[in-house]
Amino acid sequence: MDLRKPEKHESFPLEAGGVPAERRRGRGALTNRSGRFEPIAYQPVDDGWGSVGDLDALSTQVQEIRAKAIITRNESPDIGFDRSINPYRGCEHGCVYCFARPTHAFMGLSPGLDFETRLFAKVNAAEQLKRELAHPKYKPATIAIGTNTDPYQPIDRQYGLMRDILQVLDEANHPVAIVTKSSLVLRDIDILSSMAKRGLAKVALSVTTLDRKLSRAMEPRAAAPEKRLETVAALTEAGIPTSVMVAPIMPGLTDMEMERILERASVAGAKEAGYVLLRLPLEIADLFTEWLEANCPDRAAKVLSLMRQSRGGKLYDAKWGERMVGDGPYAWMIGRRFEMAVQRLGLNKDKTRLRTDLFEAPVLPGQQMRLF
Incomplete structure (x- = not known):
């Protein structure tokens, strides 16, 4: 059924573009509306015979592609790296x-269920x-991996792209x-440990909540909170500089856990x-709102209100310098709580600075080795 393309940030009831619960088991998004660039939007329609509900659960489909470039550059003034890789x-x-x-809208797909x-x-x-590192004009600087999509998501068990990249x-x-x-990430602890000894690697674990039920609902196929803390401990024991990202912090939903997450991570060995x-650009505003109303109806209004208080009256503001931490009294309070907890726990005293002076450009097949 063809529908008029909805306006940006319009609110939708779950029935509009909704996918039956039995089809989206183990998934985060509730809907699969067309991306913002598509001229026509589609939604499933039950003809009364229950045919939509009889469909199989959504399975993961992987398309293999060949990248023309793998190192992505950025000039954002509020992040600490200028290059990254997303396998x-x-x-x-x-x-x-x-x-x-x-970003899935650029592929003609939905940022909802298609994304996962x-x-x-x-x-x-x-x-x-290897080709890009071997370029004569390449100058080394820390490459960030995992800043967009998780490089160690479940399908990497099959493809092993991260291990190949690390090698x-x-x-x-x-x-x-x-x-x-x-x-x-522990699968590659041998490589990471070896690199860490030369000052070439560090790892951060993102922990959103310690509540297993809440974590399962909003990040269904990520490692359980306790498993992430165990991973911090294992990496630390292997000599790999490890940190914790309390991210994203959701006002009125997870912000009260911040100090406890930092304490648990500190005990596990994070330095x-x-x-x-929480950032809600473009389609995420509607996706998160409908998830919140379905899973936390008693807190939805409060969470959205606090988000607007922290984003200049909107659900999101992409302004550099503010998009990561927000603005206003509530955002300020979160920042001060974080600073006090970090100081009390002795975190961030000595930040790990990775070395670039050891870099040796790869030699490609048929390429002459450099003399100097």
């Missing part, structure tokens, strides 16, 4: 709040990375900083910490 498009973790969801079920694997990631970086003595919600206030 996958889309993320099976299904975090309903993920700020990367709107229709994925893209850049199967030549390591090969392309290239390891051989080239190139620094890397990883952010993940997955314990799968650094950071936080990010």
Whole structure:
């Protein structure tokens, strides 16, 4: 059934574009509305025979693609890196709040359920990375991985792209900083430990909540909170500099857990910490709102009100310098609480600075080795 393309940020009832609960088991988003660039929107319609409900549960589909470039550059003044790698498009973790969801619209897909079920694997990631590092004009700086979609999402068990990428970086003595919600990072602890000894690697675990039920509902295929803390401990024991990201902080829903998350991470061995206030750009505003009203109806109005108080009266403001931490009294209070907890726990005293002076450009097949 064809429908008029909805206006940006329009509110929708669950029935509009909704997907039956039995079909989206283990998924974060409730709906699968067309992306913002599509001229026509579609929604499933039950003809009265229950045919929609009889469909199988949504399965994960992976399309293999070959990247023309693998290192993404940015000039954003409010983040601490200028280059990153994303081995996958889309993320099976299904975090309903993920700020990367709107990027799926560029593929003609929905930032909703498509984002977590229709994925893209850049199967030549390591090969392309080696070529880019070997370029005569390349100058090393820390590469961030996991800043968009999680590099250790479940499908990496099959594809192993992260291990291939780390092997290239390891051989080239190139620094890397990883952010993940997955314990799968422990699979590569041998490479990361070796790199860390040379000052070339650090890992951050993102912990949103310690509430297993809440975590399961809003980030259904990410590692359980306790598992993430165990991963912090295992990485620390292996000599890998480890930090915790309390991210995203959701006012009125998870912000009261911030100090406890920092305490647990500190006990596990984390030496650094950071936080990010919930970001709701583009389609995520509607996706998160409908999830909140369905899963936390008693707190939905309060959470949305506090978000608007922290974003200049809107659900989101992309202004540099404010998009990560928000603005206004409530956002200020979260920032001060974080600073006090970090000081009390002795976190962020000595931030790990990765080395770039050891870099050795890879030698491609048929390429002459450099004399100097």
